[in-house]
Amino acid sequence: MRHDHLITSKQLSRADIETVLDRAAEIADDPDAVANRHANAVLGLLFFEPSTRTKMSFETAMKRLGGSVVDMGSVESSSVKKGETLADTVRVIEGYADSLVLRHPKQGAAAMACEFVDVPLLNAGDGAGHHPTQTMLDLYTIRENAGLDDLTIGIMGDLKYGRTVHSLSYALTNFDTHQHFISPESLQLPREVVYDLHQQDDTQIREHEALESVLPSLDVLYVTRIQRERFPDENEYQKVAGEYQIDLETLEDASDDLTIMHPLPRVDEIAPEIDETEHAAYFEQAHNGVPVRMALLDLLLSGGETDE
Amino acid sequence: MSDDHDHHDGNADHELRVSKIQDGTVIDHVRGGQALNVLAILGIDGSKGEEVSVGMNVPSDRLARKDIVKVEGRELSQDEVDVLSLIAPDASINIVRDYDVVEKHRVERPAVVEGVLSCPNADCITTDGEPVTSRFEVLDDAVRCSYCETITREGIAELIDTN
Numbered sequence: 001m002r003h004d005h006l007i008t009s010k011q012l013s014r015a016d017i018e019t020v021l022d023r024a025a026e027i028a029d030d031p032d033a034v035a036n037r038h039a040n041a042v043l044g045l046l047f048f049e050p051s052t053r054t055k056m057s058f059e060t061a062m063k064r065l066g067g068s069v070v071d072m073g074s075v076e077s078s079s080v081k082k083g084e085t086l087a088d089t090v091r092v093i094e095g096y097a098d099s100l101v102l103r104h105p106k107q108g109a110a111a112m113a114c115e116f117v118d119v120p121l122l123n124a125g126d127g128a129g130h131h132p133t134q135t136m137l138d139l140y141t142i143r144e145n146a147g148l149d150d151l152t153i154g155i156m157g158d159l160k161y162g163r164t165v166h167s168l169s170y171a172l173t174n175f176d177t178h179q180h181f182i183s184p185e186s187l188q189l190p191r192e193v194v195y196d197l198h199q200q201d202d203t204q205i206r207e208h209e210a211l212e213s214v215l216p217s218l219d220v221l222y223v224t225r226i227q228r229e230r231f232p233d234e235n236e237y238q239k240v241a242g243e244y245q246i247d248l249e250t251l252e253d254a255s256d257d258l259t260i261m262h263p264l265p266r267v268d269e270i271a272p273e274i275d276e277t278e279h280a281a282y283f284e285q286a287h288n289g290v291p292v293r294m295a296l297l298d299l300l301l302s303g304g305e306t307d308e
Numbered sequence: 309m310s311d312d313h314d315h316h317d318g319n320a321d322h323e324l325r326v327s328k329i330q331d332g333t334v335i336d337h338v339r340g341g342q343a344l345n346v347l348a349i350l351g352i353d354g355s356k357g358e359e360v361s362v363g364m365n366v367p368s369d370r371l372a373r374k375d376i377v378k379v380e381g382r383e384l385s386q387d388e389v390d391v392l393s394l395i396a397p398d399a400s401i402n403i404v405r406d407y408d409v410v411e412k413h414r415v416e417r418p419a420v421v422e423g424v425l426s427c428p429n430a431d432c433i434t435t436d437g438e439p440v441t442s443r444f445e446v447l448d449d450a451v452r453c454s455y456c457e458t459i460t461r462e463g464i465a466e467l468i469d470t471n
């Protein structure tokens with residue numbers, strides 16, 4: 001992988017993705033081998049929006065590579081509150097750290113921030129934009145459970161605001177996949193995303209409002225949360241919410257090999273009874289965040305060189 | 309033969325609606341109804357005493373209805389022509405000196421326009437007081453913010469940054 005920054009999953013080729021996933025698999029296999037690999041490196045965490053899990057996952061990944069983290073703290077306590085621009089903040093923190101992780105509520109924040117810094121910058125979510133490190137751990141989990149080629153995947157829930165969904169569907173266009181998008185009409189994929197997906201030659205995408213018809217053909221079902229606050233009134237929400245909940249009864253027509261994923265946190269999209277089945281891969285998916293982020297940090301901090 | 313074909317189709321009086329200029333620019337074959345947006349892009353509102361003639365919805369062979377803008381004493385820069393192409397993709401630009409057309413070009417759509425449009429997405433980082441120049445990719449029938457990736461098809465003229 002030869003990139004200075006990781007801003008969007010669109011920038012990644014199939015070879016890039018495979019490099020990261022292979023490296024993550026090596027690290028997961030033998031974490032001790034990299035325990036001191038970046039002993040003097042410092043990672044700067046710039047979270048302009050709270051996200052405990054993503055932040056902890058990066059922090060763990062960096063520490064397991066032997067490095068340390070500096071954290072700008074909450075937005076309320078930082079100079080951002082005093083009106084400092086993002087461009088200034090990243091230029092200052094760049095002086096403290098060898099690499100930066102940015103989470104920001106505005107779309108395009110990472111794309112802009114990377115123009116102001118020389119150290120590698122990883123986008124950990126920019127508004128409704130992108131979340132490429134989540135995508136990499138999603139891909140890792142899919143590869144482990146179902147393989148990435150000859151794959152039929154259903155992506156269900158809030159597809160409109162779900163940046164994890166957009167990032168994942170772009171990345172999957174590098175592989176031989178059929179993508180089915182299942183959502184209430186009001187939460188369909190943004191037209192921009194559909195436009196981009198159609199730009200890819202071999203990509204097959206279909207949109208549906210109901211899960212039943214496509215469920216039997218799926219290898220993977222990727223579920224996201226439908227948020228109450230997206231609906232103007234509670235009744236509208238109640239009408240759709242129930243249709244997008246998965247329980248054992250829903251899965252009667254599913255393949256025995258179906259893998260169910262979710263970026264978490266879940267509320268009631270997936271019934272707890274699913275957790276004990278072979279279908280459930282969402283906790284594994286969350287845990288995969290650490291080796292995948294270790295692999296990404298390792299590749300970026302090493303300038304893309306793996307040292308074998 | 310020439311872009312002036314429209315004027316020689318036996319309806320010579322069309323030409324009379326917009327007077328000849330001595331030195332300046334004639335922007336012809338602007339899509340019907342876009343003439344005022346053309347002036348907006350060029351930052352011309354008449355307040356500085358510019359002499360401007362506008363013909364709107366004039367019959368045309370090529371466009372059915374077209375607008376014409378004539379600006380006395382002003383030659384357009386390439387940047388201005390580039391931006392013009394976003395709302396007037398079929399326009400022809402005639403540079404006039406001493407009543408003669410000395411240069412004639414079609415607009416060409418640039419791949420990217422910088423610092424000209426502002427992003428309509430309120431959640432875009434570029435609308436937040438950051439020290440960046442706006443940047444839009446020019447698509448076949450739309451423009452797309454290089455930062456937040458929002459695509460704008462309709463109302464591109466309204467995105468023109470008038471600061």
Ligand SMILES: [Zn+2]
Pocket residue numbers: 108427428429432433434453454455456457458
């Ligand atoms: Zn934008």
